[in-house]
Amino acid sequence: MNRMVYVAYGNYEEARQKLTSAAKPFDALRLTGFDLYLEISPRQWIRAVDLPKNHPANIMLSQSGFKAGLTDANGQTFTILNAFNEEHRKLAAQHGLYINVPYLSLIHI
Numbered sequence: 001m002n003r004m005v006y007v008a009y010g011n012y013e014e015a016r017q018k019l020t021s022a023a024k025p026f027d028a029l030r031l032t033g034f035d036l037y038l039e040i041s042p043r044q045w046i047r048a049v050d051l052p053k054n055h056p057a058n059i060m061l062s063q064s065g066f067k068a069g070l071t072d073a074n075g076q077t078f079t080i081l082n083a084f085n086e087e088h089r090k091l092a093a094q095h096g097l098y099i100n101v102p103y104l105s106l107i108h109i
Contacts, residue, residue, distance in 0.1 A: 043096025
């Protein structure tokens with residue numbers, strides 16, 4: 001199964017509230033900062049930005065060949081994970097994607 005997930009490096013919900021109703025989810029991601037991760041083989045993930053343009057995963061992405069999101073034990077699918085959210089990091093880890101806590105969050109500890 002080829003999956004993709006966005007990892008936001010800020011409060012995605014708060015960013016969405018600052019936008020107009022005509023805004024798209026990607027606009028909020030741009031406000032928070034994000035990475036797009038692609039599952040290139042079972043439980044092996046890579047940031048899309050790290051792949052060359054001619055990599056098969058990039059070609060498949062351009063052809064909508066990835067299923068968006070990770071599904072938790074309750075059947076809820078997450079397409080955007082928040083790097084600061086411990087539950088999101090745990091869910092990602094269960095699927096083989098390990099998200100580090102951004103450095104800025106460590107300053108406030």
